[in-house]
Amino acid sequence: MAQNQEYSLFEDVCSFVDDAAQHMELHPGLLEQIKQCNSIYKFHFPVRMDDGSYQVVKGYRVQHSHHKLPVKGGIRFSEMVNEQEVMGLASLMTFKCAMVNIPFGGAKGGVNIDPLAYNTRQLEKITRRYTSELIKKKFIGPAIDVPAPDYGTGAREMAWIVDTYEAFNPEAINAKACVTGKPLSQHGIEGRTEATGMGVYIGIREAVSVKEDMESLGLTTGLQDKKIIIQGLGNVGFYSAKYLSEAGAKIIGVAEWNGGIWDENGIDIEALKEYQIENKGFEGYGKGEFIKDSASLLEKECDILVPAALENQITSENAGKIKAKIIGEAANGPITKEAEKILLDREIFVIPDMYLNAGGVTVSYFEWLKNLSRVSFGKLEKRYDMEKYKFLLDSIENATGDAFKQEQRDAIVKGASERDLVISGLEETMVTAYHDLNEMRKNKKIKSLRTAAFILAIERIAISYTDMGIFP
Template sequence: MSKQKDYSLFNDVCGFVDDAAKHMNLNPGLIEQIKQCNSIYKFNFPLRNDDGTYETLTGYRVQHSHHKLPVKGGIRYSEHVNEDEVKGLAALMTYKCALVNVPFGGAKGGVRIDPLKYNVNQLEKITRRYTSELIKKKFIGPAIDVPAPDYGTSAREMAWIVDTFEAFNPELINAKGCVTGKPLSQHGIDGRTEATGQGVFFGIREAVEVEDDMKSLGLTTGMKGKTVIVQGLGNVGYYSAKYIEEAGAKIIAVAEWNGGIFDSEGIDIEALKAYQLKNKGFKGYPKGEFVKDSKELLTYECDILVPAALENQITKENAPKIKAKIIGEAANGPVTQEAERILMERGIMVIPDMYLNAGGVTVSYFEWLKNLSRVSFGKLEKRYDMEKYRKLLGTIENATGEEFTDQERDALIRGASERDLVLSGLEETMVEAYHAMNKTRKEKNIKSLRTAAFILAIERIAISYTDLGIFP
């Protein structure tokens, strides 16, 4: 997405809604209500630095849609945080949640700072003060507004947030549900770390299983043998690449900000990640070819391109050179609007970010449910299931006269862990959402999966307003 001075992310998102609305028969007043932000909170607060000086920081929390409560969305720490960006990101959260049928409205928050310029003590002060400001105005709570990590924040900041919220609300039994993305020690959920990357894999896997779609792209169905290029080997890129590789596809290139690796024979993602962590980059990696200008790798020939780094990576300048048949938007906004039009004309499939990277919010929903129920998934039934399977195997052995090996027995009677159940729920969510989105695309006879995604999301939001009797 472009970063020109007059560029507005919020207006961009509203443009997507308007494009989708052309294919729908909805009250214009309802479309206008769906587009607008319900609540915008901008505030300033002081930070006392270690040397005794003060600075004034600006924070934001935007609740885009109250059609469902609580609202949900991350908190980012970045120098680029401003009201328009937060409004745009909050709006995208609304449509993302509706698309994957997660019962939240959309929200987003942020503080305008460069987190790298502050020490841990300062970041804790900022986070706790930001939280207390949200508490004052009731912009946080398990039934109201549930933040999560985003750019520049992590599980550490979420732990500070929940601790601050609990200090202000000692009588609230569900207080842990005021924020997701927490460390496991603070009632986080197992499987959250890899959730977004795992969701990216599930989404791409579903796309390549649709026979008529693959036939129109000149591809066979299934992941096996597909050539893949991944941009970005951070959390999302690494897990996306890992699961794609395990499914039988061949990762032929990985691009990072400080150089990339190309190897037509295939890249071992675990080995490359280990080298990157040790050497802060790919330069000197013993296999493949080092490519200094890694953005060039986006135009190399492959079946699937997965941009999992930053926005604005595929623009009108390089879109005509893209040779991939499928682009899976693992990052937020890696393909600009102008670029997408070019790609559509060239018959390239773009799997939109609002669907493909929804794994994070899906598993956040599971964490919120866990916090409300105050029990880990699988804890009640795991041992019961193991005993039931053990008896069943015994019955099979008695009937057949053959015994299972210890390894087979352990694999068959193992009860589902929290992580197993979380990833199973994530898979079901991503599978259902993809086929609903693709079905809408075909029924409306449109090329763009993104437009189809917005149509489906808007339909679901509209039903909420209609059922409330606000609109006929």
């Protein structure tokens, strides 16, 4: 769906804050401080192209809240990047981190380019120059502002960023912690690639586990046989679909910008992804029906709709046509405020982005901690735990006279790897946060999980400002 140039994600987020504030007692000055962006850096820089010509590129970095430092948020490369979008995404990061109790302020960055229009060498030039601009103004650093991948960027770009930062700061022992989402060879962390998608899966799994909520929607509990449509098969959409299908759900539709696939018998997500990579789209895929107008897939009947692409995808124009009973916002800001009101009036259950999309920043937090401690998770205790469990099993066998099967022994004795610990920490964060916000929703007797999430986040941010003595 084309993005409406009049739409402001930042204004939407501010209005969500105002909605939440109606259920709270806040100092007016504190409320205004919580809403505003603390720092906005907008800049232009020239890039020399391969043919000797120059292009002037526009970049942004917005730090929304300094109630906790460092601030945290991704960098996106997209032609749709503009100041209002980056401000809105930065503000969402503030509330997202507070909602899941991650000790970061919110930030976001962007470069206004189409990454597909540049080769690898040109993208490296743009990324390194963008980073140097951030360094000059102290808009990046392990204790200041820690970027991460976002739409149009990935581990490769993060490697260029950390290498550039280290070149400017050769004495900084914690330089690797200036950015997260790095390749493993550059001190990234196991589990970061799939973290956001796994967080989406865990969040939806928790939502459909609450019997009272599912009965009100006319659904059974659990993911088994739930019919799901995914919008966007990038990193987040792919891993969301993969883990949901592995848990027993049926993916019946996948929408991308250049077409979609519809198959009520269920879609093999890994096979579809392989085809997409090889053919740059879904057209010609051997199974299911190719849908040229992929936006129409959002309006097809299903149990759960997962928009995992860009913001502003469900608006007042199509909200009345949505047939899903649950919408899980895997992307940032896919539902406008006007659209959400329509959806809630129609008793559609919306799991908000500021919670559901938090898996990435959660594991980024773990990567940041790993870089500061300069040791991999599990490295110190893994062998100790293995020996302890082995001794325990041997003692049980000696006492009972029975022997464990080898596969049982292997499963119990196995020490936790870095990925095991990361996924465990992610699951604990997402499970606890969901039930906290759902309890808040019920205590406040409100329909909107989003409003409940903002209330919970604002409470935590307000405590930070109060404890600093800035507001009474």
